[in-house]
Amino acid sequence: MTQNILVLPGDGIGKEIVAEAIKVIEVLKADFGLDVELSHGLIGGAAYDEYKHPYPEETQKLAHAADAILLGAVGGYEYEALPRDLRPERGLLGIRADLKLFSNLRPAILNAELADASSLKPEVVSGLDIMIVRELTGGIYFGEPRGIRELENGEKQGYNTLVYKESEIEQIAHSAFQIAMKRDKRLCSVDKANVLEVMELWHEVVERVGKEYPEVELSHMYVDNAAMQLVKEPKQFDVMVTGNMFGDILSDAAAMLTGSIGMLPSASLDINGKGMYEPIHGSAPDIAGKNIANPLATITSVSMMLRYSLDHIELADKIDAAVEAVLKQGLRTQDIFADAEGTTAVSTSEIGDAVVSALRSL
Ligand code: IPM
Numbered sequence: 001m002t003q004n005i006l007v008l009p010g011d012g013i014g015k016e017i018v019a020e021a022i023k024v025i026e027v028l029k030a031d032f033g034l035d036v037e038l039s040h041g042l043i044g045g046a047a048y049d050e051y052k053h054p055y056p057e058e059t060q061k062l063a064h065a066a067d068a069i070l071l072g073a074v075g076g077y078e079y080e081a082l083p084r085d086l087r088p089e090r091g092l093l094g095i096r097a098d099l100k101l102f103s104n105l106r107p108a109i110l111n112a113e114l115a116d117a118s119s120l121k122p123e124v125v126s127g128l129d130i131m132i133v134r135e136l137t138g139g140i141y142f143g144e145p146r147g148i149r150e151l152e153n154g155e156k157q158g159y160n161t162l163v164y165k166e167s168e169i170e171q172i173a174h175s176a177f178q179i180a181m182k183r184d185k186r187l188c189s190v191d192k193a194n195v196l197e198v199m200e201l202w203h204e205v206v207e208r209v210g211k212e213y214p215e216v217e218l219s220h221m222y223v224d225n226a227a228m229q230l231v232k233e234p235k236q237f238d239v240m241v242t243g244n245m246f247g248d249i250l251s252d253a254a255a256m257l258t259g260s261i262g263m264l265p266s267a268s269l270d271i272n273g274k275g276m277y278e279p280i281h282g283s284a285p286d287i288a289g290k291n292i293a294n295p296l297a298t299i300t301s302v303s304m305m306l307r308y309s310l311d312h313i314e315l316a317d318k319i320d321a322a323v324e325a326v327l328k329q330g331l332r333t334q335d336i337f338a339d340a341e342g343t344t345a346v347s348t349s350e351i352g353d354a355v356v357s358a359l360r361s362l
């Protein structure tokens with residue numbers, strides 16, 4: 001049966017990088033028998049421009065009907081003055097919540113070709129392969145009450161609430177243990193149980209769920225130490241599981257270990273494995289429209305989609321091999337270009353075309 005992929009380019013460089021990923025999907029359809037159709041929708045600022053909402057009903061309908069979603073990025077300077085509820089970021093949070101995409105997988109894999117692009121010494125990062133599992137639909141991002149209020153003395157006070165229910169922790173813990181089972185069977189749960197009650201519960205529930213996965217070696221780490229360990233000795237980690245905000249922060253740090261945030265894909269999955277796939281970087285409005293952004297994270301997001309939602313592991317492997325081949329050829333967008341011998345600086349569309357020809361010649 002033909003599967004439907006909803007394409008949501010979003011804002012900034014989103015359109016350019018998604019265009020390259022679509023080229024790859026078209027080759028898989030034409031030459032490798034992939035049976036998918038694409039639908040197209042708007043999210044973020046682009047949706048606000050058209051519908052005055054960052055996640056409008058039109059997009060909601062398309063999202064519910066799709067088997068998987070490919071998203072570019074959201075956000076732009078021109079939307080910063082909008083009321084909070086209408087900002088592009090709210091579109092992203094809205095679709096995550098609406099589709100109950102609670103499990104966010106953010107791999108940080110160092111491509112051997114790019115060991116020199118990392119800000120850490122090559123021996124610290126070579127062979128790096130971490131999977132961060134971030135809880136995505138709860139925690140302080142969604143906790144109520146929230147707001148900015150005026151105190152009796154007229155001073156303003158901002159407040160948010162960090163809450164997790166047992167069921168939410170159980171769900172993300174199962175997701176993380178299952179992923180660990182398919183990898184090196186080591187899971188590190190990151191919390192702040194020394195200070196926050198909600199994290200004390202987190203620790204306790206993860207420990208309890210762990211009893212169902214006796215083969216997985218479970219450890220716990222406070223988030224401040226985890227941040228330090230990530231830059232000190234990142235290869236100690238296999239899978240990390242953490243809440244929404246800690247995951248947001250740690251995944252950016254982990255991404256940079258690999259040299260460029262422009263290289264990393266992500267998956268956000270619901271309980272049935274339906275997912276939204278997006279590069280972990282943002283919309284980079286400063287370089288939008290210049291044909292210099294790195295589309296490889298978006299292209300490997302398609303690979304994750306084939307692996308986790310559409311059940312085409314062999315095609316996912318082909319995309320990964322094609323990306324690897326292109327890096328071996330020395331082609332680099334500017335974010336990963338180090339002016340080393342044998343490397344050539346190329347544009348967004350040139351590297352996309354190179355992936356396409358590498359795929360064809362596999
Ligand atoms: C991310 C981003 C988002 C987040 C923003 C754009 C709302 O930083 O996906 O990591 O904080 O979750």
Ligand code: MG
Nearest residue numbers: 248249252280
């Ligand atoms: Mg982030």
